[in-house]
Amino acid sequence: MIGNVIVGQSGGPTAVINSSLVGVYKTAKDRGATKIYGMLHGVKGLLDGQYIDLSEHIKTNLDIDLLKRTPSSFLGSCRYKLPEICDNRKVYEKIFKLLEELEISAFFYIGGNDSMDTIKKLSDFAILINSDIKFIGVPKTIDNDLVATDHTPGYGSAAKYIASSMKEIIRDGLVYDYPTITIVEIMGRNAGWLTAAAALAKGEDCEGVDMLYLPEIPFDVDKFMNKVKNIVNSKRSIVIAISEGIKVADGRYVFELTNHLEFVDAFGHKQLQGSAQFLADKISSEIGIKTRALELSTLQRCASHLASRVDITEAYQVGGAAVKAAFEGETGKVVVLKRISDDPYICITDVQDVHKIANFEKKVPLEWITDDDYVTNDLINYINPLIQAELTPIMVDGLPQHLRLVL
């Protein structure tokens, strides 16, 4: 007896998180689920009784195809962490009461490592109370920092957007005949996967970025400045990609060094500008070369118009595989991606115990980062298959069309 299922989205969105939602929805429907509920704003919304019947909002095949191309979390998200079971059983009892009222047989949660913690705790609690409800995690994060999976859905599209934008920025940087430096700040507090994607810009038609700084390696400001001084003698335009999370040896973020420049905003407090801005100001003032800072910001996680088709497909697959696993009796598991061949690229889904995934963080291996502030071909070859191909946006009146949740 399959009955009803419920799905939620949690954590920061990606360009393809809704493709996983579609994967859960369509597979559950095809495999005979009676009702497919969507919790609004994850478990936090569920605790407030906020959920919808997805079939009332995804009505046609066109809706499905639009949803695959819609950025942000269709159902809304949350950054809510469940308390430890021993500290607060009431929260769990409330959730399970709700799930039982809705006759839920399987609970799917699309999220990163914080969200997998929710699956871990709920599946643990199900064991405690001898509940039959299955709990399966569906991985997503642009940060690619989940362990036990080759990569995470969401990463490939962010990487494609970053590499494409870098190519355009590199061309733009060469426009004038005087030296210019562009420092591009890329997301990723602790893991440099996204910043590494900037290396993909280099190719037959593009000079590539000149330096790449990942948070895995302590950032040395003096070494950086010396390198800039050296390169500037031989190159007209320098483009540098840095992770927002780069830190100096004593553990401070680079943007925390700004007090040396005594930046104070209009409200009297020290302005914590971005690391790229800090370095750009430093180069401008010490070397005297026009330097601009550029933050890719939110766009790198929501640029559905340039999503990777491989990523969209895999996001769909992990959603579908989660349903398959639950319906086959699995619980307390996370669907993972397993690369079984590099060339040709072949990737399948698998399931892993959630206890091996939740709350862990996968960083870029140090052997994939070179001494000359770049990354190895192994790292480039790892990322390259993930950005391949496109799913053409559905353009309406000149703009990409999305599916919007109207309550």
Add this chain to the structure above:
Amino acid sequence: MIGNVIVGQSGGPTAVINSSLVGVYKTAKDRGATKIYGMLHGVKGLLDGQYIDLSEHIKTNLDIDLLKRTPSSFLGSCRYKLPEICDNRKVYEKIFKLLEELEISAFFYIGGNDSMDTIKKLSDFAILINSDIKFIGVPKTIDNDLVATDHTPGYGSAAKYIASSMKEIIRDGLVYDYPTITIVEIMGRNAGWLTAAAALAKGEDCEGVDMLYLPEIPFDVDKFMNKVKNIVNSKRSIVIAISEGIKVADGRYVFELTNHLEFVDAFGHKQLQGSAQFLADKISSEIGIKTRALELSTLQRCASHLASRVDITEAYQVGGAAVKAAFEGETGKVVVLKRISDDPYICITDVQDVHKIANFEKKVPLEWITDDDYVTNDLINYINPLIQAELTPIMVDGLPQHLRLVL
């Protein structure tokens, strides 16, 4: 006798400035030009004897199609302003000596209103010395601030990128269930055309931006803060688009209300940056709502991967029409776009005396800006046809392919 021609690119690049280059190149070739030279970095490079034979770099039809999709100025650009003729005839004599040595019959310059000043002065000097060389300006600027033309090539693609990105940012902003404010800073020093394009985001599938601030209207910080306080009571996510050039009543830019490094370019224009950050800091500290600032920055002028097909086509047409005009004996002219029908949108090229265009600036008419910090439907209807349709990027190994000048 048509002989040889020369073409240059000047000022800030656009996503489609190379489509105009292709328009000049292909039309000149088809109409029998012997050699088509490209000056490197505009007249500044030309003065240093830097030019190329374009046929050695644009060899195939694939090259042409790649060039149409290549951002930045293929030939490089400059921000060089010719001196007044009465102040320094030597510069002009040097340029004309070079042009005569190259047996140039026509000189094309792709640029904005500063660049049209170059066409004006060179064509004036040609009259003074009785030279037969024809000088024709080819308009481009993402700013859309040229007079005497319905709009400028480059604007439509920037507008399409801005509106598409706003749609993605608006979806992203709604992801959490607590109030968030996003302030997006858009280019446009004195004219609000680009910021106005953010209004196109609103549609059947998108809530649109909540407020739009154009530089044509003095910015009132208190009124702005009060409005935010009001809207925040009824809306979970607020998205605000501001022009980088918004100024308070006493003439200071909004970013000048904070301490900030200041850069001045060769034309004495201040480099603007940081108004969104200033307002975000103010909202965060005074209203206590999480507010993020986002600068679309360089990406809005180089996002060829999302260029408007209407824009690419018109950019090509103005390049071709410039050649036609020169070969028919015109000089001291600028090709302009003339909209002869709104619905259906039909636009043709025409030529205008350069003296009526150079150094003038076209702002958004005040009657197209509403009292409630938005824009009228007339303004939206004006922009809408310019963002229509796409020219699919040529994707190679997952990324948009460009044509790179290799010297």
